Amino acid sequence: MTEVQSGLRPAGRTAVDTAEAVILDVGHGNCAVLRDGVRCVIVDAKSDKLLYQELIDSGICRIEHLVLSHADSDHIAGALRLLPNEDFDIGTVWINSDSNKDSLKWHELLGLLARLKRDGRLRTRVGICDEQDWDLSLERVLIDVLHPTLTDIGHGTGKAGRVRPEITTNGMSVVLRVLLDGHPALLLPGDLDAAALEQMLSRSKAMTAHVLVYPHHGGHSGDGPENEFAKQLCEAVQPEVVVFSMGRGSFKNPLPEAVAEIRSSRAGTRVACTQLSPNCHAGEPPTAQPLHLLGRPAAGLTGNRCCAGTVRVTAVDGALLVEPRPEDHLTWIEQHVRAPMCNPKVRLPGPRKP
Amino acid sequence: MSRACAHNVLELASPRVALVDDREEALIRACDLLGDLPLTVDPMLLREPRTLNSVLDEILGRGCTALISDHRLRHHARVGFDGAELVYRANERKLPAVLYSAHVEDDEATSIREWRYRIPRVVQKGPHSVEAIPEALQTAAAEVAGRRALERRGFLTPVRVVDVHRDGYPTVDVTVTAWKPDTVVTIPLTRLPATHQSASSSLIGTVFLGKVNFYAESEAELFFHDLELAPDPPADWNTE
Ligand SMILES: [Zn+2]
Numbered sequence: 001m002t003e004v005q006s007g008l009r010p011a012g013r014t015a016v017d018t019a020e021a022v023i024l025d026v027g028h029g030n031c032a033v034l035r036d037g038v039r040c041v042i043v044d045a046k047s048d049k050l051l052y053q054e055l056i057d058s059g060i061c062r063i064e065h066l067v068l069s070h071a072d073s074d075h076i077a078g079a080l081r082l083l084p085n086e087d088f089d090i091g092t093v094w095i096n097s098d099s100n101k102d103s104l105k106w107h108e109l110l111g112l113l114a115r116l117k118r119d120g121r122l123r124t125r126v127g128i129c130d131e132q133d134w135d136l137s138l139e140r141v142l143i144d145v146l147h148p149t150l151t152d153i154g155h156g157t158g159k160a161g162r163v164r165p166e167i168t169t170n171g172m173s174v175v176l177r178v179l180l181d182g183h184p185a186l187l188l189p190g191d192l193d194a195a196a197l198e199q200m201l202s203r204s205k206a207m208t209a210h211v212l213v214y215p216h217h218g219g220h221s222g223d224g225p226e227n228e229f230a231k232q233l234c235e236a237v238q239p240e241v242v243v244f245s246m247g248r249g250s251f252k253n254p255l256p257e258a259v260a261e262i263r264s265s266r267a268g269t270r271v272a273c274t275q276l277s278p279n280c281h282a283g284e285p286p287t288a289q290p291l292h293l294l295g296r297p298a299a300g301l302t303g304n305r306c307c308a309g310t311v312r313v314t315a316v317d318g319a320l321l322v323e324p325r326p327e328d329h330l331t332w333i334e335q336h337v338r339a340p341m342c343n344p345k346v347r348l349p350g351p352r353k354p
Numbered sequence: 355m356s357r358a359c360a361h362n363v364l365e366l367a368s369p370r371v372a373l374v375d376d377r378e379e380a381l382i383r384a385c386d387l388l389g390d391l392p393l394t395v396d397p398m399l400l401r402e403p404r405t406l407n408s409v410l411d412e413i414l415g416r417g418c419t420a421l422i423s424d425h426r427l428r429h430h431a432r433v434g435f436d437g438a439e440l441v442y443r444a445n446e447r448k449l450p451a452v453l454y455s456a457h458v459e460d461d462e463a464t465s466i467r468e469w470r471y472r473i474p475r476v477v478q479k480g481p482h483s484v485e486a487i488p489e490a491l492q493t494a495a496a497e498v499a500g501r502r503a504l505e506r507r508g509f510l511t512p513v514r515v516v517d518v519h520r521d522g523y524p525t526v527d528v529t530v531t532a533w534k535p536d537t538v539v540t541i542p543l544t545r546l547p548a549t550h551q552s553a554s555s556s557l558i559g560t561v562f563l564g565k566v567n568f569y570a571e572s573e574a575e576l577f578f579h580d581l582e583l584a585p586d587p588p589a590d591w592n593t594e
Binding site (some may be wrong): 081084104105108112118 | 367509510511516531532535561563568569584585586
């Protein structure tokens with residue numbers, strides 16, 4: 001008996017020939033769906049139900065690759081629930097080993113992967129590095145692995161030794177550069193830290209991308225000054241849009257000094273947080289209807305916590321389009337956000353009365 | 355015979371629903387209560403030992419297109435099965451069935467959980483059950499037709515044993531990371547593979563893989579189906 005899905009909206013919201021990148025608002029964590037028609041590559045899977053809804057809504061039936069950038073829970077938790085779901089064909093799940101990681105989620109995910117592999121449900125690849133060529137690519141979505149290196153994954157995570165460098169779980173984050181219809185569209189750096197960035201900068205691979213999904217949800221990159229990290233990163237990536245995939249929860253992300261540095265070193269760059277940072281608007285979030293949001297699944301839809309919400313990148317007429325559109329998003333920010341870090345010129349006394 | 359009717363159990367003007375109990379007063383009370391619904395209730399009092407299959411055969415022979423069964427049948431009827439198993443087997447045979455019990459909280463982790471995989475709804479006996487029964491029958495009919503809501507679908511997932519209870523109904527406490535990682539759920543020991551039903555404390559820490567409906571909200575709804583020992587990552591892990 002085939003038990004089919006019920007209770008969700010019907011598939012096929014967008015045309016099946018669409019190539020797009022969707023950065024889901026999953027709160028604190030990451031999840032990007034890189035889609036080419038009915039196939040997709042998923043990078044990180046914090047959420048499960050949102051991701052599931054997104055895939056069903058988009059009419060996606062095959063997950064060609066699932067890349068887990070590193071072993072932290074806010075990047076893998078959803079995989080435990082998505083992978084056994086037979087509504088989707090799954091190609092290959094890509095992970096890097098992490099000898100520092102002793103979490104139940106990671107351990108159980110490995111057990112599940114082994115079983116699903118044995119059942120012929122999916123393939124597994126342990127060891128994602130910059131020698132990958134374009135193995136992760138779909139026809140209109142080209143994906144280049146920039147980090148870690150073969151040497152890094154050979155050493156694995158751990159403390160510095162006689163010859164080996166210290167590599168943290170975050171520093172082992174897989175960094176992907178995504179080209180949409182030929183345009184350098186996205187840099188997805190997971191939770192890349194300052195040491196790993198420094199190492200990346202010493203190599204000559206192109207890092208430029210229209211949209212930078214800022215590492216570690218806009219939190220700390222190590223012990224060094226965060227403005228320096230932001231500056232180096234932006235110089236290398238030269239983004240037009242910086243997205244912070246963060247949650248209006250316990251972490252006060254993004255760090256103000258990172259946002260300030262982006263604004264000063266790259267004037268005109270758009271900053272878009274998936275959720276409304278408590279640094280911009282403390283207390284209760286605005287109650288006004290957020291009309292600028294995409295009609296996509298987003299964690300912040302519960303409790304009015306979205307700022308940009310889920311973000312979509314497409315190539316239209318030879319240029320990259322990032323939605324929600326900046327003008328609509330900015331209007332909402334100007335009207336409802338008390339102290340938006342992304343636009344210090346706008347200082348409102350508080351939310352306007354309706 | 356049931357197969358043809360199962361898909362539209364409530365679309366009929368007045369579907370014939372078997373109501374099984376082992377106590378006459380309870381059966382009369384339930385008949386009265388459900389009398390207001392657009393159903394033809396066909397009461398069936400179990401008062402002597404008989405097999406589960408003979409009960410099901412009789413229900414189908416009477417032309418019933420659905421079943422509502424009490425859970426605790428063993429005491430008065432002295433039958434060798436619980437209502438939960440009867441409901442499970444009925445649904446398995448495409449006769450939409452729901453469980454109807456006054457002791458849901460006492461039995462849900464043990465004798466009900468044992469059969470929960472094919473029990474779409476458990477309705478608590480009482481005045482409010484009248485409102486719940488039509489939806490429950492509808493859900494059962496949908497499941498029999500192969501349509502399970504997300505909350506009722508089982509997905510392969512790790513189940514970790516954290517405690518073992520040997521007294522009374524033998525159970526183990528487990529955690530399901532994909533459901534609520536920090537919440538302990540009690541399940542019958544018999545849900546574990548036959549090779550691991552010794553109720554010894556050496557089970558603690560063992561991880562099994564089985565189908566769990568981890569999208570369900572409440573613990574009472576969880577089922578554990580087809581558990582097997584979880585494999586270690588294979589040696590050829592890296593070679594696709
Ligand atoms: Zn993270």
